[in-house]
Amino acid sequence: MTGDRSLAPTRAFAVCWSGGSGIAYGLRLVEVLLAAGHTVHLCATGAALRVLVHEAGLPVDLARPDLAALFAPELRARLRVHDLAAVEAAPASGSAGIAATIVVPCSMGSLARIAHGFSSNLVERAADVALKEGRPLVVVPRETPLSVLHLQNLLELARLGAIVLPAMPGFYHRPQTVAELVDFVVGKILDRLAVPHQLVARWQTPAPRTPYDEGEV
Numbered sequence: 001m002t003g004d005r006s007l008a009p010t011r012a013f014a015v016c017w018s019g020g021s022g023i024a025y026g027l028r029l030v031e032v033l034l035a036a037g038h039t040v041h042l043c044a045t046g047a048a049l050r051v052l053v054h055e056a057g058l059p060v061d062l063a064r065p066d067l068a069a070l071f072a073p074e075l076r077a078r079l080r081v082h083d084l085a086a087v088e089a090a091p092a093s094g095s096a097g098i099a100a101t102i103v104v105p106c107s108m109g110s111l112a113r114i115a116h117g118f119s120s121n122l123v124e125r126a127a128d129v130a131l132k133e134g135r136p137l138v139v140v141p142r143e144t145p146l147s148v149l150h151l152q153n154l155l156e157l158a159r160l161g162a163i164v165l166p167a168m169p170g171f172y173h174r175p176q177t178v179a180e181l182v183d184f185v186v187g188k189i190l191d192r193l194a195v196p197h198q199l200v201a202r203w204q205t206p207a208p209r210t211p212y213d214e215g216e217v
């Protein structure tokens with residue numbers, strides 16, 4: 001008996017990194033999920049690895065990437081890193097028990113291929129499987145400005161049931177650091193996965209009045 005895994009305290013997630021800017025979102029999501037006791041199946045496109053090196057300045061050997069080394073040793077036990085070509089890996093199968101798939105960041109290229117069912121690598125296949133199984137697929141696109149083609153592909157995916165969650169941090173929590181901006185977006189992803197977190201303070205009361213409100217400016 002497999003039981004209902006949808007709200008199990010710990011679940012398995014597929015986290016896919018593609019070559020959009022904002023690899024910090026992908027890194028942080030994996031870190032938080034692992035720290036919360038979840039299993040993470042991680043797969044990165046070649047472009048994502050290049051962005052990782054460029055944006056995070058991390059020493060990743062593009063020919064032999066060791067993505068597990070990016071995470072603290074105590075977190076690695078629940079991390080499964082898969083090669084992009086490994087279409088036999090767990091996220092490629094609907095019966096593997098993956099609760100949800102998150103493509104973060106999602107490049108416009110991966111977005112287009114996912115929206116049209118290419119399944120030409122493990123990232124695209126994992127997304128395709130989530131759609132066919134009716135499990136949450138969260139895509140976190142990052143591009144600006146957006147062309148009509150980008151918008152069409154986003155709408156296509158939304159119509160297919162994917163959660164389109166743009167990398168658009170808010171500012172109403174008055175972030176002071178880049179890490180807080182990253183956590184805003186990661187917190188939004190976790191909300192859609194029903195993973196409890198305290199990355200961002202919940203909105204409760206309006207911000208204090210400003211001099212503008214008092215008519216002083």
Ligand SMILES: Cc1cc2nc3c(=O)[nH]c(=O)nc-3n(C[C@H](O)[C@H](O)[C@H](O)COP(=O)(O)O)c2cc1C
Binds near residue numbers: 047055
């Ligand atoms: C530093 C860097 C930043 C990039 N930022 C973006 C971006 O924000 N959005 C995007 O769609 N593509 C971006 N690209 C281009 C993609 O990586 C490129 O189109 C790639 O082919 C996507 O491949 P993938 O979908 O297999 O990951 C960026 C590339 C680099 C090197």
